[in-house]
Amino acid sequence: MPELPDVEGFRGVMQRCAGGRRVDGVEVRDAGVLRGVTARRLCRELQGRRFAQPWRHGKWLVTPSDGPALVWHFGMTGELLCAAPDDAVEAHDRLLITLDGGRQLRYRDRRKLQGVRLAADEAAVERILADLGPDARGLDLSRFLRLLSGRRGGIKSALTDQSLLAGLGNLLADEILWRARVRPDRSVRGLDDDELRRVHAAMGRVLRSSVRAGRVPARRGWLTGRRDDAEPVCPRCGRPLASGRTAGRRTVWCEHCQR
Structure with a gap:
């Protein structure tokens, strides 16, 4: 199961692959990884948006943009990868986000126990994370x-x-x-x-x-x-x-x- 170090690694993948990049395309190959949002709405809301710097709290990863934010939880088997658009798509690649510059962000998850949420603003992000305690890293x-x-x-x-x-x-x-x-x-x-x-x-x-x-x-x-x-x-x-x-x-x- 991805824990804090794994999600911190995914934050690095997100930052290197998508930080400051514009979304040129969204393909939801399996809507079973979406939580509280339809595939159609996710595609509509993300298209043309530019990602800001991602941040992590506990096992959750937040990717803000100049519109809504993506909030990721990786469950038991989720992971984020940075690929080229022409790289072979794996069977468990559930969500593909194509970015300007020729990169593609892929959410891969075999068991689909958690997934991806869309938060309209900072208040919505806070509501998603409201039940979490302080982050274990750096706790005095x-x-x-x-x-x-x-x-x-x-x-x-x-x-x-x-x-x-x-x-x-x-x-x-x-x-x-x-x-x-x-x-x-x-x-x-x-x-x-x-x-x-x-x-x-x-x-x-x-x-x-x-x-x-x-x-x-x-x-x-x-x-x-x-x-x-x-x-x-x-x-x-x-x-x-x-x-x-x-x-x-x-x-x-x-x-x-x-x-």
């Missing part, structure tokens, strides 16, 4: 502690709750908690200040590295690089990794390192 320690103060439930559930903290998904949460040596099912209220500081510090390190890579890297020194092995072991201590369900998602952790 004091605000992080305030967000978790009095929080019920487990720490992984808190980290992946987009209304509390926007941008973290399953892979990031597991990686952060493994680095902080905190079990994912620990109660937030049961964590002391030192443990919460470790979680915050690990979040910053993981996000910095992941944003540079454009994804959560599957490095062998990371939990992410081991979790899908046939017999996964902890990159730190070499003991077998545990796997279960936490916050409704498959969760991987080390029983030895994360007590």
